[in-house]
Amino acid sequence: MYRFLLSRQWVILTLVGLVLIPVMIKLGFWQFHRHEHRVARNDLVARSLSADPVPVTELTRPGRAVPGDDVWRRVTASGTYDTKGEVVVRMRTDANGKSGYWVLTPLVLADGRAVLVNRGWIPADGDLTRFPEVPAPPSGKVTVTGRLRADETDSSGIKDTAGLPPRQVMRINSERRAAELHRPVLGGYLELTAPEPGDRGPVLVPAPDHDSIGPHMAYAVQWWLFSAFVPVGWVILVRRERRDRAAEAARRAETSGEPETATEAGTAPAEAADAVRTGSSPE
Secondary structure, eight states: OOGGGGSHHHHHHHHHHHHHHHHHHHHHHHHHHHHHHHHHHHHHHHHHHHSOOEEGGGTOOBTOOOOGGGTTOEEEEEEEEOGGGOEEEEEEEOTTOOEEEEEEEEEEOTTSOEEEEEEEEEEOOSOTTSOOOOOOOOOSEEEEEEEEEOOOOGGGTOOOOSSOOTTEESSOOHHHHHHHHTSOEEEEEEEEEESOOOTTSOBOOOOOOOSOOOSHHHHHHHHHHHHHHHHHHHHHHHHHHHHHHHHHHHHHHHHHTOOOOHHHHHHHHHHHHHHHHHTOOOO
């Protein structure tokens, strides 16, 4: 009754189903782990943004990568802006998706070290091959507050490009800026939140979204449901194939055993009766 399962078509279909089940389960766990990573990241950002600010020198130093637990921590720094060492970071967008630059200005501390400060976003108007017009930072000694960020590296997904116009960079890297500035630069950079630059200054970079958890959990459930549908669908197809084959066999049996028509059935007895009366044998 189920010998059709040994046919080539059904063997291939069954093997494909057996392969799809673990693949879909694995994809579900992949999405689930992405969900867990997003939740953990949101919790870290929320804790960092709600914590009291600390001096930036307590969390980073020259040549040191910012630890993951310290990213987004609120920090303070006091010093004097070095406008001669100022650069702009290309291909950065504002909240509306408009392309422009980040303004990156070193803040020289009292001990001679510097920390890079992302003062905010400006639009990319005019000639992109020239250094744009940048609002000047406050002069003299200032105290700033911001979010501590890690250096942008290859893993950040931002491609570093050579041959850029003067004082323009593709990504923020403290070690590279230290070589250009000829002074020690603290690892990472500070994303300015205070003081406000005013209407004519760069637009501050908005705080990261740490409320949305994304669709990863829903995707995980979908993959697991798909993996459960595979055996269910296989059983449905088998039962349908068995039913169709049984119906076809019954139809063939009924066709092969069909009785003779009334005309054909009545011809032989009539000819035999006539032969008896006439004494002749039927043809």
